[in-house]
Amino acid sequence: MQKILVGLKRVVDYNVRVRVKSDGSGVETDGVKMSINPFDEIALEEALRIKERGEAEEVIVVSVGASEAQQQLRTGLAMGADRAILVDSQESLTPLDVARIFKAIVDRESAELVILGKQAIDGDNSQLGQMLAAIWGRPQATFASKVELAGNKASVTREVDAGLETIEIDLPGVISVDLRLNEPRYVKLPDIMKAKKKPLDQLSIEELGVEVAAGIKEVTYEPPSERERGVMVDDVAGLVAALKDKGLV
Amino acid sequence: MSKILVIAEHDGSSLNPSTAKTVACAASIEAAEIHVVVLAAAAAAVAGEAAQLDSVAKVLTVEGPENEHALAAVLAPQIVALSAGYSHVFGPSTTFGKDLMPRVAALLGVNQISDIMLVLTSHSFKRPVYAGNAILTVEAPADKVVVATVRIASYAAVADGNNAAIESATVDAELPDHTRFVGVQSGATDRPDLQTAAKVVSGGRALGSAESFDIIYALADKLGAGVGASRAAVDAGYVPNEMQVGQTGKIIAPDLYLAIGISGAIQHLTGIKDAGTIVAINKDEEAPIFEVADIGLVADLFKAIPELTEALD
Ligand SMILES: Cc1cc2nc3c(=O)[nH]c(=O)nc-3n(C[C@H](O)[C@H](O)[C@H](O)COP(=O)(O)OP(=O)(O)OC[C@H]3O[C@@H](n4cnc5c(N)ncnc54)[C@H](O)[C@@H]3O)c2cc1C
Ligand SMILES: Nc1ncnc2c1ncn2[C@@H]1O[C@H](COP(=O)(O)O)[C@@H](O)[C@H]1O
Numbered sequence: 001m002q003k004i005l006v007g008l009k010r011v012v013d014y015n016v017r018v019r020v021k022s023d024g025s026g027v028e029t030d031g032v033k034m035s036i037n038p039f040d041e042i043a044l045e046e047a048l049r050i051k052e053r054g055e056a057e058e059v060i061v062v063s064v065g066a067s068e069a070q071q072q073l074r075t076g077l078a079m080g081a082d083r084a085i086l087v088d089s090q091e092s093l094t095p096l097d098v099a100r101i102f103k104a105i106v107d108r109e110s111a112e113l114v115i116l117g118k119q120a121i122d123g124d125n126s127q128l129g130q131m132l133a134a135i136w137g138r139p140q141a142t143f144a145s146k147v148e149l150a151g152n153k154a155s156v157t158r159e160v161d162a163g164l165e166t167i168e169i170d171l172p173g174v175i176s177v178d179l180r181l182n183e184p185r186y187v188k189l190p191d192i193m194k195a196k197k198k199p200l201d202q203l204s205i206e207e208l209g210v211e212v213a214a215g216i217k218e219v220t221y222e223p224p225s226e227r228e229r230g231v232m233v234d235d236v237a238g239l240v241a242a243l244k245d246k247g248l249v
Numbered sequence: 250m251s252k253i254l255v256i257a258e259h260d261g262s263s264l265n266p267s268t269a270k271t272v273a274c275a276a277s278i279e280a281a282e283i284h285v286v287v288l289a290a291a292a293a294a295v296a297g298e299a300a301q302l303d304s305v306a307k308v309l310t311v312e313g314p315e316n317e318h319a320l321a322a323v324l325a326p327q328i329v330a331l332s333a334g335y336s337h338v339f340g341p342s343t344t345f346g347k348d349l350m351p352r353v354a355a356l357l358g359v360n361q362i363s364d365i366m367l368v369l370t371s372h373s374f375k376r377p378v379y380a381g382n383a384i385l386t387v388e389a390p391a392d393k394v395v396v397a398t399v400r401i402a403s404y405a406a407v408a409d410g411n412n413a414a415i416e417s418a419t420v421d422a423e424l425p426d427h428t429r430f431v432g433v434q435s436g437a438t439d440r441p442d443l444q445t446a447a448k449v450v451s452g453g454r455a456l457g458s459a460e461s462f463d464i465i466y467a468l469a470d471k472l473g474a475g476v477g478a479s480r481a482a483v484d485a486g487y488v489p490n491e492m493q494v495g496q497t498g499k500i501i502a503p504d505l506y507l508a509i510g511i512s513g514a515i516q517h518l519t520g521i522k523d524a525g526t527i528v529a530i531n532k533d534e535e536a537p538i539f540e541v542a543d544i545g546l547v548a549d550l551f552k553a554i555p556e557l558t559e560a561l562d
Contacts, residue, residue, distance in 0.1 A: 012379070017382070018380075018382040018383060019382075020382075020383045027379060027382075094360045095351070095360060096355060096358075096359070099355060118497070121380065122378065123363075124363065124377065124378055124380065125351075125361075127361055130321065130349075130350075131351050131352070131354065131355035131361075133322070134352040134353075134355035134356050140321060140322060140348070140428075141428075142347070145490065158344075159490045159491075160344040160348075160433070160491075161491060162260070162435045163433060163434050163435030163436060163437075163490070164434045164435070164489075165430075165432070165433040166431040166434075167320065168428075168429045169427060169429075170427040170428075173427070178490075179480065179484070179497060180484060180490060214390070215359070215360040216362060216387050216388065216389050217387065217388040217389075218385060218386075219385075219387060220386045221384070222383070222384050222386075223384070224381055224382065227522070227527070229540055229541070229542075230527075230544055230545065231545070232539070232544075232545045232547070233544060234546075236553055236556045236557050236560055237560070239528070239546050239557065240557070240560045240561070242544045243526075246526055248448075248526060
C-alpha cells in the first residue's frame, strides 16, 4: 500500500485537571499543557510499524485545528511520520465537518488506510472514524486492539463490551485504535532535529473544497456535580457495619 | 410531537439491558412515540422482549442472514432507510451503539450527539466531555433528525409490563460485503453483567497478578456482584479488557461499588461517578479515590479482602 493517513488531534493533556471557564464558554486552556491525543500516538505507532514491516510506503499525519497543532504534528514527524498536513481552522468544527475534511485529504492523497484514535479525550465523541468510513463508503474497524494486514485485507480484533471481536475488512478502510494495540515509541532528540526538515503543509478548508455547515450548537459548559467526601472507617468490622447501616449487605 | 426510533442491542437470542435504558431516555422526551427496531437473523425472541418494555408503542423487525452479527457497515444503511419519518434515532452508548450511530448519522448527513445524560427539550441535551470534568449542553437543529447515543449509566431501565405490537419491516438498502464477521472471544462468566449489576467489585494494579484476582472474585461472589478492573490491571494482563471501568472502558452506575487497590485516576472515576455508594480500600491514605469514596478504609487489601469476605458470611 502507498499511503497511510493518521489523525493527530491537539488536546488538553490527560494529566491536567480540567476546569470549566467561569462564563461557561468552554474549559480553561490558558497556560494548560497540550498534547497529542493519547489514542492518536497509538494510531501513529501502528502506522509506523506497518511501514517498517514494508507494508506501506508513506505515513502522513493530519491535524485539523488551530495553527498551534503544528507542535503536535512536529512530534508526530519526530516519531517517524514522513509528512504532515495541517488544516488550519480557528472556528470550531463539528465532527461531520472534520470527517468531510479528512475525506477530501483521502481523495487528494489516494490514501488506502486511515488510522485514528477511538476517541479524542476532549470531546469524548468517538465519532470521526465511523463518519469518515460512512461518507467514504468504506469499511470501519473501530476500537482495534490487534491489526493484521494481508494484501488488501485487514483482520482487526476489536475491544467490545462482550470481549474481543475479530472482523475482516477490505481496504481501503478506516481503523480506530484502542489502548492496548501497542506501546508508542519515545521520541529521541536527534529525531526532533530531523523532524524540523520534514514537510509540513498547511491547507485551508476552502482549498480542500469542503463546505462547513452549522450543526449541533454548544450552548454552555458547566462543572459536574461533585461527590462529597464520605466517612473513613478504622477496620473491616467498621466497614461491614457501615455497609449494613446503608442496607447494602 | 417526537417520533423516536430506538435501535435494539442484542446477541441474537436476548435483548441487551442497554435497550431498556435507551428507551427510558427516549421516554423522557415529552410526548414521544417510541418504536424499537430489532435487526437480526431471526428476531422473534428479541422482539418479544422489546415488546414488553414500557413506553414502547411498536417493535419493528428486520430479518435476514446479513444481520446475524452486528456489523455497523451492514446495519447503518438499513437504519437510514428505516429512519424516514422519525425525528430521533437513538442507540446505547455501548460499543455496539458507539460503533454504529456515527455511521448512521454521517450517512444521513447530520451530526451525532454522543452520551446523552439528560434531556432538556426534544432538541437540547446534556452530555459529559473531558472525562466528565465538564458537562456540555448541546442543541440540535430543529429541522433535522437527531441521531444520538444514550449514556446508559444515566438511566434506569423502563419496567416491562407492556405488550406492544410487533411488525416485520422490509428495507430497501444496498448492503456492502467489504466487512465480515470472523469471531468473538469472551470470558463469559456466570457473574452479573458489569454494566447492569447492582453491585460491582473492582481491582487495580495493586493486585499484582491474575492469580491474586481470585480474592476479588471470592468477595464478588459473596456479594453477588459483578467484577471490574482499572486500566492498569487490564494492561498488565490480570483480567480481560471487557472488565475495564472508566472513561475508555465501561461507564457504570451500580448501587454499590468497591474500588480495591485502585488509586482513583480521573479516567477511572469517570466510569463510576453515578454509583450509589463508593467504597475504597487502599493502603495509601492520600490516594485520590478517598476524595470521592462514601466509605474509605486504609488497609492492605491482601489482609482486608479475605477478612471482609469472611465477615460477610
Ligand atoms: C487515554 C487514557 C485513558 C484511560 N482510560 C482509563 C479507564 O478507562 N479506566 C481506568 O481505570 N484507567 C484509565 N486510564 C489510566 C489511569 O490514568 C490510571 O493509570 C489507572 O486508572 C491506574 O490504575 P490503578 O489505580 O489500578 O493503578 P495505580 O494508579 O498504580 O494505583 C494502585 C493503587 O493501589 C494501592 N495499593 C498498592 N498496594 C496495595 C495493597 N497491598 N493494598 C491496598 N492498596 C494497595 C496504591 O496505594 C495505589 O493507590 C487511562 C489513561 C489514559 C491516558
Ligand atoms: N481535529 C482533528 N484533527 C486530527 N484528528 C482528529 C481530529 N478530530 C478527531 N480526530 C481523530 O479522530 C479520532 C476520534 O476523535 P473523536 O471522534 O473526536 O472522538 C481522534 O483520536 C483523532 O485520531
